[in-house]
Amino acid sequence: MTESTASFWLERAGSWQPQDPGALPARSDVVVIGGGMTGLRAAQRAAALGAHVVLLEQRALVGGATGRNGGHVVAGPSDSTAATVRLLGMAAAREIWDFTLHTVSAMRDFVAAENADCDLKFAGTALLAFAEHELAGFEADAALLQTMGIAAQQWSRAECAVRTHSDAFIGGLFYPHGGQLWPAKLARAVAVAAARSGAQLFSGVQVQAVTADGAMLRVQTSAGALQARAVIHASNGWARRLLPELHDVLVPVRGQVLATAPAEPMWDFGLVANDGYEYWRQMADGRIVLGGMRWRSADMGRDCDDDTQLDAETAAGLRAFLPAHFAALAGLAVEYEWSGVMCYTPDGQPLVGALPGRPGEYIAAGYTGHGMPLAFMAGCCVAELALGAPPTIMANAFSPKRFANGTL
Ligand SMILES: Cc1cc2nc3c(=O)[nH]c(=O)nc-3n(C[C@H](O)[C@H](O)[C@H](O)COP(=O)(O)OP(=O)(O)OC[C@H]3O[C@@H](n4cnc5c(N)ncnc54)[C@H](O)[C@@H]3O)c2cc1C
Structure with missing residues (x-):
């Protein structure tokens, strides 16, 4: 992949050697595609729930939007509250506010518990x-x-x-x-926590296709293929490359x-x-x-x-x-x-949950420029859903089902 432009957050975050994940295994309970905030939180949560987790990032970890944003954490919907009420109704706007306020407090708790140095x-x-x-x-x-x-x-x-x-x-x-933070540093702290829980985090491995393989899924990568019970698409701005039916959605x-x-x-x-x-x-x-x-x-x-x-x-x-x-x-x-x-996304809300028509595949993506107050919990909750556990918090407005036909 061609060199991306040099982000201040990545250039100045200090050197970091993520834990060596070892060899790519032949199978895993959960494969996470993408090593930004969403994917790392998904890997951390799935591993903490006892699953065997492989995360595959085509660049270095945190090399996508999570390492390149503005560093603001502002709870609330991506559009104004009034516009969100007009489009989705009061109950949905309330759920979105609750989700993002919950994210902010979960982020604060994580930073305190991990003593994460990220200027939050x-x-x-x-x-x-x-x-x-x-x-x-x-x-x-x-x-x-x-x-x-x-x-x-x-x-x-x-x-x-x-x-x-x-x-x-x-x-x-x-x-x-x-709030304000150094996003790449927070994501690195999540990566450390995920690896500590046993997640294998691979950099420089691109996922090329996900296909059904009996009761499992086959994940074809630039470093070989592996089988997974569940796949989580945490590839945000690149997600539609593997999900062409969502070309006009993501x-x-x-x-x-x-x-x-x-x-x-x-x-x-x-x-x-x-x-x-x-x-x-x-x-x-x-x-x-x-x-x-x-x-x-x-x-x-x-x-x-x-x-x-x-x-x-x-x-x-x-x-x-x-x-x-x-x-x-x-x-x-x-x-x-x-x-x-x-x-x-067309309605400004992310997709968090099971992908219609793709058994075993899940997604958390589409934050419409507002991922810091969303991805931290969306990653966590999509991992819970992929493992059949109740999500810590969810907003109905985030259901991928609303785009089951590739449009609203
Ligand atoms: C310029 C800019 C400014 C922003 N400012 C803010 C802000 O101030 N506040 C805010 O809340 N949000 C902001 N955002 C949005 C926020 O950064 C994102 O919503 C959030 O980082 C999304 O996290 P993610 O993990 O889902 O995606 P990403 O961090 O983009 O991670 C996705 C990862 O998937 C990898 N990937 C993709 N395809 C594959 C594949 N096939 N195989 C393997 N890996 C793959 C990519 O390399 C990437 O690392 C901004 C975004 C940008 C770009």
Whole structure:
């Protein structure tokens, strides 16, 4: 596979030698395809439940979106709460909020239990409005969240100016539960826990096909074939390559991110603007990680699972964004730029569960750019389902059955 662009998170996470998994076995209870947050959590949970687990990652572990994102953990649906209620109803929106809030607390518990060094903190997330329609959306969401008992604070234009050090924003909605982390480091900690529970985690092994083999499944890989009782597709932006019937359901979308040189402290919370398209945060060393601007590319990054390239228009937009809105950041050098592959679904919800028409095959994918508050529990729950155990938590809106015909 061609070299992907160099992500700050992967380049600066420090050296890491994952445990040697030994030889590829001839059979396994569970084969997990993909070594990002979803696959690693699935492997960790399945191994903890006593299953023999083989995880196959075509690159190095954590080399996909999990090692290349913006580092925000914001509970809630990928779209606004009001839009989610309109599309799916109040009960579904509530379930999605519950799932993501549960993820956030499970992540916090894991980090504490494993003493995982991944800079996880919950300093809050500010959604910021440039335009009146965004502000109206915040008002609608604030009212809904109040009825749901979920904390959120509306910010006036003046409060935005004080908190953000910019007068670009006409109002905001602040989630006090919003978090920030070093995603690749958390995923590595999950890999360590999974290996400790006995999961065999292979890098540099690509799965080429999954086919029925009597009561078992045959998994053909670049390193030979093996049999499995259950297969979990945790390959997110690349999942449709092995699942062509979901070509129009699991759509890869390329996103782009930059990291600056260290700057003076500006914000300890995460910031999101322009209907969610731009997102940024400052790390303890002063660097700012900013993602978004894919609306500047001709195709919005859609249908692209190639993270070996940068889009020039998107890069130009990202480089201009901080100086345009924050006078103090004029002239700040950009030190890293990279791209990554997200996976969007038609209704903005992931697919978590058994794959229709494919006995023994399961999936957790399609987080629509919002995987940090989803993948950590989705991986865990899909492993439980694959082993016939009740899932720790689930949202009906995530059922793959809704796409049984390859569309909604
Ligand atoms: C630019 C960008 C910014 C983002 N920002 C945020 C953010 O700030 N907050 C947030 O919540 N979410 C964000 N996301 C989304 C989040 O990163 C993803 O939803 C999440 O990482 C998905 O995890 P995953 O394990 O399912 O997928 P991935 O981490 O992509 O892992 C899938 C793995 O499967 C492997 N694979 C694929 N096919 C095969 C095969 N055939 N055989 C073997 N291995 C295979 C891939 O190499 C890859 O490593 C962002 C994503 C991107 C790209």
